[in-house]
Protein backbone atom coordinates (compact mmCIF):
# COMPACT_ATOMS: atom_id res chain seq x y z
CA UNK A 593 0.00 0.00 0.00
CA UNK A 594 1.34 3.46 -0.90
CA UNK A 595 1.79 5.90 1.99
CA UNK A 596 -0.43 8.46 0.30
CA UNK A 597 -3.41 6.18 -0.33
CA UNK A 598 -6.49 7.16 1.64
CA UNK A 599 -8.93 4.33 2.39
CA UNK A 600 -12.62 5.12 2.18
CA UNK A 601 -13.24 2.97 5.24
CA UNK A 602 -11.13 1.12 7.76
CA UNK A 603 -12.87 -1.37 10.05
CA UNK A 604 -10.96 -2.20 13.22
CA UNK A 605 -11.82 -5.69 14.50
CA UNK A 606 -12.94 -8.90 12.79
CA UNK A 607 -15.57 -10.36 15.13
CA UNK A 608 -19.26 -10.57 14.11
CA UNK A 609 -19.61 -6.77 14.25
CA UNK A 610 -16.57 -5.96 12.11
CA UNK A 611 -17.18 -8.71 9.55
CA UNK A 612 -20.86 -7.85 9.15
CA UNK A 613 -19.93 -4.20 8.63
CA UNK A 614 -17.38 -5.42 6.04
CA UNK A 615 -19.97 -7.52 4.16
CA UNK A 616 -22.39 -4.59 3.93
CA UNK A 617 -19.85 -1.90 3.03
CA UNK A 618 -18.06 -4.16 0.54
CA UNK A 619 -21.36 -4.79 -1.18
CA UNK A 620 -21.89 -1.02 -1.08
CA UNK A 621 -18.62 -0.57 -3.06
CA UNK A 622 -16.68 1.03 -0.22
CA UNK A 623 -13.83 -1.47 -0.63
CA UNK A 624 -13.25 -1.71 3.14
CA UNK A 625 -9.93 -2.55 4.74
CA UNK A 626 -10.35 -4.64 7.90
CA UNK A 627 -7.59 -4.46 10.48
CA UNK A 628 -8.50 -7.85 11.87
CA UNK A 629 -6.41 -7.86 15.03
CA UNK A 630 -4.10 -10.59 16.22
CA UNK A 631 -7.09 -12.50 17.51
CA UNK A 632 -8.86 -12.50 14.17
CA UNK A 633 -12.46 -13.72 14.35
CA UNK A 634 -12.98 -12.39 17.87
CA UNK A 635 -14.54 -14.05 20.88
CA UNK A 636 -16.44 -16.78 19.03
CA UNK A 637 -13.10 -18.35 18.09
CA UNK A 638 -13.03 -19.51 21.72
CA UNK A 639 -16.22 -21.56 21.66
CA UNK A 640 -17.14 -24.90 20.17
CA UNK A 641 -20.93 -24.59 20.14
CA UNK A 642 -23.01 -21.66 18.96
CA UNK A 643 -26.63 -22.73 19.18
CA UNK A 644 -28.37 -19.36 18.97
CA UNK A 645 -27.08 -17.76 15.77
CA UNK A 646 -30.02 -17.75 13.35
CA UNK A 647 -29.69 -19.88 10.24
CA UNK A 648 -27.93 -22.88 11.80
CA UNK A 649 -30.65 -25.21 13.12
CA UNK A 650 -28.06 -27.83 14.20
CA UNK A 651 -25.80 -25.21 15.77
CA UNK A 652 -22.36 -24.29 14.47
CA UNK A 653 -18.83 -24.14 15.88
CA UNK A 654 -17.64 -20.61 16.68
CA UNK A 655 -14.51 -20.76 14.47
CA UNK A 656 -16.53 -22.16 11.55
CA UNK A 657 -19.13 -19.39 11.87
CA UNK A 658 -16.40 -16.77 11.86
CA UNK A 659 -14.62 -18.39 8.91
CA UNK A 660 -17.89 -18.29 6.95
CA UNK A 661 -18.46 -14.62 7.80
CA UNK A 662 -14.92 -13.83 6.67
CA UNK A 663 -15.34 -15.76 3.42
CA UNK A 664 -18.56 -13.85 2.78
CA UNK A 665 -16.72 -10.54 3.28
CA UNK A 666 -13.85 -11.73 1.03
CA UNK A 667 -16.32 -12.69 -1.69
CA UNK A 668 -17.02 -8.97 -2.10
CA UNK A 669 -13.29 -8.10 -2.06
CA UNK A 670 -12.81 -7.00 1.52
CA UNK A 671 -9.09 -6.76 2.30
CA UNK A 672 -7.58 -7.83 5.63
CA UNK A 673 -4.55 -6.83 7.68
CA UNK A 674 -3.69 -9.39 10.39
CA UNK A 675 -2.38 -6.92 12.96
CA UNK A 676 -3.50 -4.97 15.99
CA UNK A 677 -4.03 -1.22 15.87
CA UNK A 678 -1.61 0.39 18.28
CA UNK A 679 -2.77 4.01 18.07
CA UNK A 680 -5.01 6.36 16.11
CA UNK A 681 -5.11 10.05 15.36
CA UNK A 682 -8.68 11.25 14.92
CA UNK A 683 -7.85 14.94 15.42
CA UNK A 684 -7.45 15.61 11.73
CA UNK A 685 -8.83 14.20 8.52
CA UNK A 686 -8.03 11.91 6.88
CA UNK A 687 -7.77 9.86 10.08
CA UNK A 688 -4.54 8.00 10.85
CA UNK A 689 -4.47 4.41 12.09
CA UNK A 690 -1.14 2.93 13.16
CA UNK A 691 -0.70 -0.82 13.24
CA UNK A 692 2.44 -2.75 14.14
CA UNK A 693 3.92 -2.19 10.66
CA UNK A 694 1.74 0.33 8.82
CA UNK A 695 0.30 3.79 8.95
CA UNK A 696 -3.10 3.84 7.27
CA UNK A 697 -5.10 6.93 6.29
CA UNK A 698 -8.89 6.74 6.13
CA UNK A 699 -11.92 8.94 5.47
CA UNK A 700 -14.03 6.93 7.90
CA UNK A 701 -13.54 4.29 10.59
CA UNK A 702 -15.73 1.67 12.26
CA UNK A 703 -14.44 0.51 15.63
CA UNK A 704 -15.52 -3.07 16.35
CA UNK A 705 -12.87 -4.21 18.80
CA UNK A 706 -15.21 -5.98 21.25
CA UNK A 707 -14.93 -6.35 25.00
CA UNK A 708 -13.11 -9.08 26.84
CA UNK A 709 -14.68 -10.89 29.78
CA UNK A 710 -12.74 -10.42 32.99
CA UNK A 711 -11.66 -13.67 34.59
CA UNK A 712 -10.68 -14.61 38.12
CA UNK A 713 -7.11 -15.27 37.05
CA UNK A 714 -6.88 -18.90 38.22
CA UNK A 715 -4.99 -21.42 36.10
CA UNK A 716 -7.70 -24.03 36.83
CA UNK A 717 -10.31 -21.57 35.52
CA UNK A 718 -8.42 -21.06 32.25
CA UNK A 719 -7.82 -24.80 31.81
CA UNK A 720 -11.55 -25.52 32.17
CA UNK A 721 -12.90 -22.68 29.99
CA UNK A 722 -15.49 -24.19 27.66
CA UNK A 723 -15.49 -27.33 29.84
CA UNK A 724 -17.81 -25.95 32.50
CA UNK A 725 -16.32 -22.47 32.96
CA UNK A 726 -18.18 -19.76 31.05
CA UNK A 727 -18.72 -16.01 31.05
CA UNK A 728 -22.03 -16.03 29.16
CA UNK A 729 -25.21 -17.55 30.63
CA UNK A 730 -27.37 -16.64 27.64
CA UNK A 731 -24.91 -18.50 25.40
CA UNK A 732 -24.34 -21.56 27.58
CA UNK A 733 -27.23 -22.04 30.06
CA UNK A 734 -28.84 -24.82 28.05
CA UNK A 735 -25.68 -26.92 28.32
CA UNK A 736 -26.29 -26.90 32.11
CA UNK A 737 -29.94 -27.90 32.11
CA UNK A 738 -30.88 -29.59 35.40
CA UNK A 739 -27.35 -29.11 36.81
CA UNK A 740 -25.92 -27.27 39.79
CA UNK A 741 -23.87 -24.19 38.94
CA UNK A 742 -22.34 -21.14 40.59
CA UNK A 743 -22.22 -17.52 39.47
CA UNK A 744 -19.30 -15.42 40.69
CA UNK A 745 -19.96 -11.69 41.14
CA UNK A 746 -22.26 -9.21 42.82
CA UNK A 747 -23.20 -6.59 40.22
CA UNK A 748 -26.01 -6.25 37.67
CA UNK A 749 -24.33 -8.65 35.24
CA UNK A 750 -24.10 -11.36 37.91
CA UNK A 751 -27.80 -10.91 38.76
CA UNK A 752 -28.77 -11.23 35.09
CA UNK A 753 -26.63 -14.35 34.72
CA UNK A 754 -28.14 -15.91 37.86
CA UNK A 755 -31.68 -15.02 36.82
CA UNK A 756 -31.19 -16.56 33.38
CA UNK A 757 -29.54 -19.71 34.75
CA UNK A 758 -32.27 -20.19 37.37
CA UNK A 759 -34.70 -20.98 34.52
CA UNK A 760 -32.64 -23.96 33.37
CA UNK A 761 -30.43 -25.19 36.19
CA UNK A 762 -31.32 -27.26 39.22
CA UNK A 763 -29.59 -24.79 41.53
CA UNK A 764 -27.65 -21.56 41.13
CA UNK A 765 -25.33 -20.48 43.93
CA UNK A 766 -24.16 -16.91 43.80
CA UNK A 767 -20.69 -16.57 45.28
CA UNK A 768 -19.79 -13.03 46.28
CA UNK A 769 -16.66 -11.74 47.99
CA UNK A 770 -18.59 -9.20 50.10
CA UNK A 771 -21.63 -9.50 52.40
CA UNK A 772 -23.92 -7.38 50.22
CA UNK A 773 -24.57 -6.93 46.52
CA UNK A 774 -23.91 -3.78 44.50
CA UNK A 775 -26.50 -4.67 41.83
CA UNK A 776 -29.64 -2.56 41.36
CA UNK A 777 -32.19 -3.37 44.11
CA UNK A 778 -34.84 -4.45 41.60
CA UNK A 779 -32.49 -7.03 40.07
CA UNK A 780 -31.42 -8.23 43.52
CA UNK A 781 -35.06 -8.72 44.53
CA UNK A 782 -35.81 -10.62 41.35
CA UNK A 783 -32.91 -13.02 41.91
CA UNK A 784 -33.57 -13.42 45.63
CA UNK A 785 -37.16 -14.41 44.83
CA UNK A 786 -36.03 -17.48 42.85
CA UNK A 787 -36.40 -20.62 44.96
CA UNK A 788 -33.41 -22.35 43.35
CA UNK A 789 -30.96 -19.46 43.89
CA UNK A 790 -28.74 -19.50 46.98
CA UNK A 791 -26.03 -17.12 48.16
CA UNK A 792 -22.60 -17.69 49.64
CA UNK A 793 -21.25 -14.42 51.05
CA UNK A 794 -17.73 -13.19 51.84
CA UNK A 795 -16.23 -15.90 49.68
CA UNK A 796 -13.90 -16.23 46.73
CA UNK A 797 -13.16 -19.12 44.39
CA UNK A 798 -9.68 -20.46 45.18
CA UNK A 799 -9.71 -23.25 42.61
CA UNK A 800 -11.98 -24.78 39.99
CA UNK A 801 -11.92 -28.56 40.38
CA UNK A 802 -12.08 -31.18 37.63
CA UNK A 803 -9.85 -32.79 35.02
CA UNK A 804 -11.83 -33.04 31.76
CA UNK A 805 -14.75 -30.94 33.01
CA UNK A 806 -15.79 -28.96 36.06
CA UNK A 807 -16.76 -31.10 39.06
CA UNK A 808 -16.63 -28.50 41.83
CA UNK A 809 -14.99 -25.43 43.31
CA UNK A 810 -12.86 -24.77 46.34
CA UNK A 811 -14.10 -21.66 48.15
CA UNK A 812 -12.39 -19.52 50.76
CA UNK A 813 -14.27 -17.37 53.24
CA UNK A 814 -12.35 -14.08 53.21
CA UNK A 815 -13.37 -13.25 56.82
CA UNK A 816 -12.67 -16.59 58.50
CA UNK A 817 -10.22 -18.13 55.95
CA UNK A 818 -12.32 -21.30 56.18
CA UNK A 819 -12.05 -23.47 53.05
CA UNK A 820 -15.01 -25.44 51.68
CA UNK A 821 -15.65 -27.55 48.60
CA UNK A 822 -18.84 -27.28 46.59
CA UNK A 823 -19.84 -29.96 44.08
CA UNK A 824 -21.11 -28.17 40.97
CA UNK A 825 -20.80 -28.62 37.20
CA UNK A 826 -20.72 -25.04 35.96
CA UNK A 827 -18.90 -21.84 36.92
CA UNK A 828 -20.22 -18.60 35.42
CA UNK A 829 -17.79 -15.76 35.97
CA UNK A 830 -19.69 -12.46 35.95
CA UNK A 831 -17.24 -9.88 37.27
CA UNK A 832 -17.42 -7.55 34.28
CA UNK A 833 -16.04 -6.95 30.81
CA UNK A 834 -13.22 -4.73 29.64
CA UNK A 835 -13.81 -3.01 26.30
CA UNK A 836 -10.79 -3.14 23.99
CA UNK A 837 -10.39 0.62 23.69
CA UNK A 838 -6.95 1.28 25.21
CA UNK A 839 -5.66 2.57 21.86
CA UNK A 840 -8.50 5.15 21.69
CA UNK A 841 -7.72 7.04 24.89
CA UNK A 842 -7.64 10.79 24.31
CA UNK A 843 -9.06 10.37 20.78
CA UNK A 844 -12.70 9.53 21.49
CA UNK A 845 -15.05 10.01 24.42
CA UNK A 846 -15.01 6.88 26.55
CA UNK A 847 -16.91 6.28 29.78
CA UNK A 848 -15.25 5.43 33.10
CA UNK A 849 -15.07 1.75 32.18
CA UNK A 850 -13.63 2.44 28.73
CA UNK A 851 -16.82 1.86 26.70
CA UNK A 852 -17.30 4.18 23.72
CA UNK A 853 -19.81 6.90 24.51
CA UNK A 854 -22.66 6.72 22.01
CA UNK A 855 -23.53 10.03 20.38
CA UNK A 856 -26.27 9.02 17.98
CA UNK A 857 -27.03 5.43 16.91
CA UNK A 858 -23.55 4.28 15.74
CA UNK A 859 -21.78 7.64 15.96
CA UNK A 860 -18.90 8.28 18.34
CA UNK A 861 -17.85 11.71 19.58
CA UNK A 862 -15.80 12.21 16.37
CA UNK A 863 -17.66 12.70 13.11
CA UNK A 864 -16.70 9.98 10.66
CA UNK A 865 -15.78 7.49 13.39
CA UNK A 866 -18.46 4.88 14.05
CA UNK A 867 -18.68 1.84 16.32
CA UNK A 868 -20.33 -1.56 16.34
CA UNK A 869 -20.67 -4.48 18.72
CA UNK A 870 -19.58 -5.25 22.26
CA UNK A 871 -17.13 -2.34 22.33
CA UNK A 872 -20.09 -0.08 23.18
CA UNK A 873 -22.63 -2.63 24.39
CA UNK A 874 -22.78 -2.93 28.15
CA UNK A 875 -25.80 -5.15 28.21
CA UNK A 876 -26.56 -7.63 25.42
CA UNK A 877 -23.15 -8.86 24.22
CA UNK A 878 -24.36 -11.44 21.71
CA UNK A 879 -22.99 -12.36 18.30
CA UNK A 880 -26.25 -11.49 16.60
CA UNK A 881 -26.59 -8.10 18.33
CA UNK A 882 -22.97 -7.33 17.40
CA UNK A 883 -23.70 -8.31 13.79
CA UNK A 884 -26.83 -6.11 13.83
CA UNK A 885 -24.81 -3.18 15.06
CA UNK A 886 -22.28 -3.89 12.30
CA UNK A 887 -25.08 -3.49 9.77
CA UNK A 888 -26.22 -0.21 11.30
CA UNK A 889 -22.68 1.19 11.35
CA UNK A 890 -22.16 0.14 7.72
CA UNK A 891 -25.32 1.93 6.58
CA UNK A 892 -24.40 5.03 8.59
CA UNK A 893 -20.89 5.11 7.08
CA UNK A 894 -22.31 4.82 3.58
CA UNK A 895 -24.55 7.81 4.23
CA UNK A 896 -21.72 9.78 5.85
CA UNK A 897 -19.37 9.24 2.89
CA UNK A 898 -22.14 10.02 0.43
CA UNK A 899 -22.76 13.35 2.21
CA UNK A 900 -19.02 14.13 2.20
CA UNK A 901 -19.06 13.97 -1.61
CA UNK A 902 -21.75 16.68 -1.42
Ligand SMILES: Cc1cc2nc3c(=O)[nH]c(=O)nc-3n(C[C@H](O)[C@H](O)[C@H](O)COP(=O)(O)OP(=O)(O)OC[C@H]3O[C@@H](n4cnc5c(N)ncnc54)[C@H](O)[C@@H]3O)c2cc1C
Nearest residue numbers: 605606607608609629634635677705706869870877878879
Ligand atom coordinates in the same frame (compact mmCIF):
# COMPACT_ATOMS: atom_id res chain seq x y z
C1 LIG B 1 -16.50 -18.36 25.10
C2 LIG B 1 -17.58 -17.48 24.51
C3 LIG B 1 -18.72 -18.06 23.99
C4 LIG B 1 -19.72 -17.28 23.44
N1 LIG B 1 -20.83 -17.88 22.92
C5 LIG B 1 -21.76 -17.14 22.31
C6 LIG B 1 -22.89 -17.75 21.72
O1 LIG B 1 -23.06 -18.98 21.77
N2 LIG B 1 -23.82 -16.94 21.12
C7 LIG B 1 -23.67 -15.58 21.08
O2 LIG B 1 -24.52 -14.90 20.50
N3 LIG B 1 -22.62 -14.97 21.65
C8 LIG B 1 -21.66 -15.71 22.26
N4 LIG B 1 -20.60 -15.10 22.85
C9 LIG B 1 -20.52 -13.62 22.81
C10 LIG B 1 -20.04 -13.18 21.42
O3 LIG B 1 -18.86 -13.87 21.10
C11 LIG B 1 -19.80 -11.68 21.40
O4 LIG B 1 -20.96 -10.98 21.80
C12 LIG B 1 -19.41 -11.22 20.00
O5 LIG B 1 -18.27 -11.93 19.54
C13 LIG B 1 -19.11 -9.73 19.97
O6 LIG B 1 -18.70 -9.41 18.67
P1 LIG B 1 -17.80 -8.15 18.37
O7 LIG B 1 -17.54 -8.20 16.91
O8 LIG B 1 -18.40 -6.94 18.96
O9 LIG B 1 -16.43 -8.38 19.18
P2 LIG B 1 -15.40 -9.60 19.23
O10 LIG B 1 -15.99 -10.87 18.79
O11 LIG B 1 -14.80 -9.51 20.58
O12 LIG B 1 -14.29 -9.18 18.16
C14 LIG B 1 -13.41 -8.12 18.42
C15 LIG B 1 -12.35 -8.08 17.34
O13 LIG B 1 -11.56 -6.93 17.53
C16 LIG B 1 -10.19 -7.27 17.43
N5 LIG B 1 -9.40 -6.30 18.17
C17 LIG B 1 -9.39 -6.02 19.49
N6 LIG B 1 -8.48 -5.04 19.75
C18 LIG B 1 -7.93 -4.70 18.56
C19 LIG B 1 -6.95 -3.77 18.15
N7 LIG B 1 -6.31 -2.96 19.01
N8 LIG B 1 -6.62 -3.71 16.84
C20 LIG B 1 -7.26 -4.49 15.92
N9 LIG B 1 -8.21 -5.39 16.25
C21 LIG B 1 -8.52 -5.49 17.55
C22 LIG B 1 -10.12 -8.70 17.95
O14 LIG B 1 -8.94 -9.32 17.48
C23 LIG B 1 -11.39 -9.27 17.34
O15 LIG B 1 -11.13 -9.63 16.01
C24 LIG B 1 -19.58 -15.85 23.41
C25 LIG B 1 -18.43 -15.26 23.94
C26 LIG B 1 -17.43 -16.07 24.48
C27 LIG B 1 -16.19 -15.42 25.04
